[in-house]
Amino acid sequence: MLLEKLKEQGNFTNHEKEAARYILEHPDSVPGMSSGELARASFTSKATVVRLCQKLGLAGCREFRLRLVEEISHKNRLSKMLEGEPITGKSSYTDIIHTLPVLYDKAVTNTRLALDKNAMNRINNRIQRAECIDIYGTGISYILAQSAVFKFATLGMECSAYESINGHYLAARRNKKTVAFLISFTGANRTVIRMAQYLRKATDNYVVGLMGPHNQVIRKWCHEIVEIPNRDSLLSLDVITSFSAATYVLDIFFSLLLAKRYEEHAQSSLEMLEHAELLLDKPGQKDMF
Numbered sequence: 323m324l325l326e327k328l329k330e331q332g333n334f335t336n337h338e339k340e341a342a343r344y345i346l347e348h349p350d351s352v353p354g355m356s357s358g359e360l361a362r363a364s365f366t367s368k369a370t371v372v373r374l375c376q377k378l379g380l381a382g383c384r385e386f387r388l389r390l391v392e393e394i395s396h397k398n399r400l401s402k403m404l405e406g407e408p409i410t411g412k413s414s415y416t417d418i419i420h421t422l423p424v425l426y427d428k429a430v431t432n433t434r435l436a437l438d439k440n441a442m443n444r445i446n447n448r449i450q451r452a453e454c455i456d457i458y459g460t461g462i463s464y465i466l467a468q469s470a471v472f473k474f475a476t477l478g479m480e481c482s483a484y485e486s487i488n489g490h491y492l493a494a495r496r497n498k499k500t501v502a503f504l505i506s507f508t509g510a511n512r513t514v515i516r517m518a519q520y521l522r523k524a525t526d527n528y529v530v531g532l533m534g535p536h537n538q539v540i541r542k543w544c545h546e547i548v549e550i551p552n553r554d555s556l557l558s559l560d561v562i563t564s565f566s567a568a569t570y571v572l573d574i575f576f577s578l579l580l581a582k583r584y585e586e587h588a589q590s591s592l593e594m595l596e597h598a599e600l601l602l603d604k605p606g607q608k609d610m611f
Contacts, residue, residue, distance in 0.1 A: 324386075324393050325349070327378055334377065337370040345390075353391045357383040422562070429566040432551045437571075441546050446578050448501050448528045454480040456502045456527070457572075458517050463505040466565060470503075470572040477576075477583055478590070486513075487520050492527075502527040503572070504544070507552055507564035509537030518543035532568050 328342045344364035345352050352360060357371045360383070364371075375386045408421045449455065455474055457467035467483035474481040502521050506514040509531075521527045522543045531537060531544040534552035541547055550567040552560050580587060 324378060324389050325397070334374070335370075337366045338374045338377065340364050341366045341370055341374050349390070349394055353387045353394070355387075425562055426566050429551060429563040430570045433567040433570055436549055436551070438548075441548065442574070445501070445530055445546050445548070446575060449575055449579060450582055451499060452479075452501045452528075453498045454482070454495070454500050456500055457481070457483050457505070458485070458502065458514065459483070459505040460485055460511060460513050462561060462565065463507060463568070466568055466572075467503070467505060469569070470576070473573070473576045474579070477579055477587055479579065487517050489520075489524070492521075492525050496526065500525070500527045501530060503530050503532060504540075505532045505568055506537075506540070507534045507550070507560065507568070509533035509535055509540060509549075509552075515540045515543070532571055534564060 325346070328346055331339050331342055334342060341360065341364040344360070348363075355363065357368050361368045361371050371383060375381075375383055378386065380386050380389065408425065409418065413421070455471075457470055459465075459467040464483060464485045471481045471483045502525075504514050504518050504521075518529055518531065518540050521529050529544045529546075531540055531547045532550055533540060533544075533547055534550060536552075537547055537549065548571050550564055550571065552564050
């Protein structure tokens with residue numbers, strides 16, 4: 323980048339360094355200067371300014387001014403975006419351990435306030451009657467899917483996580499009542515959109531999208547959309563908020579299913595405790611095998 327090259331001052335003469343220093347100290351006023359005005363302001367010469375532009379890989383002073391304006395505009399835009407970030411280069415351990423709970427709370431609160439109760443009830447009714455739940459995601463949303471699968475499986479629900487479409491598997495289970503969740507933190511993941519299209523066209527799955535705000539395209543391939551907030555953060559903090567929000571939504575459906583199956587789940591949990599010694603190591607316990 324232009325400003326970086328001016329800071330590095332690679333292979334600059336002393337006069338060129340003076341011109342570069344002036345430019346860096348007055349970035350907002352330099353774009354309005356001619357080469358002669360810049361030379362006078364930096365106590366150098368017009369020839370020095372021209373040589374400096376050429377060393378920066380530019381044709382001349384005019385191209386330099388245009389590139390500088392573009393770069394300053396880009397830098398100011400990024401600075402404005404970073405102003406609202408809760409974590410900065412100066413954040414300490416203490417700052418972060420207080421900031422993260424606030425991010426989690428905002429993600430869950432914003433999601434809760436945006437939930438459509440009627441849509442959530444429709445989805446829940448489908449889950450209560452379902453024989454299996456499939457959850458699709460890519461990257462970190464696939465990790466989230468695996469976590470949700472583990473929870474639903476504890477209730478005896480047949481549940482699986484996928485990163486892609488398995489046509490043979492879906493065809494073989496065509497007659498099973500299936501709820502398919504698709505997760506995209508942006509709402510515009512091309513792979514997830516293609517998966518939604520296949521599920522809607524080629525299966526009888528009830529398709530639910532847990533989607534970020536850019537979900538206009540995928541909407542037509544889903545029976546229901548539950549929108550999750552996305553901060554559009556420059557620092558990847560959208561991963562934290564989106565992950566928390568999507569986890570919260572899936573936990574709502576898990577908890578509703580748990581409430582419906584409370585008695586049988588409580589009974590199975592008691593039966594599990596009868597064999598707890600086979601699952602947990604206790605101090606002083608010796609291996610009998």
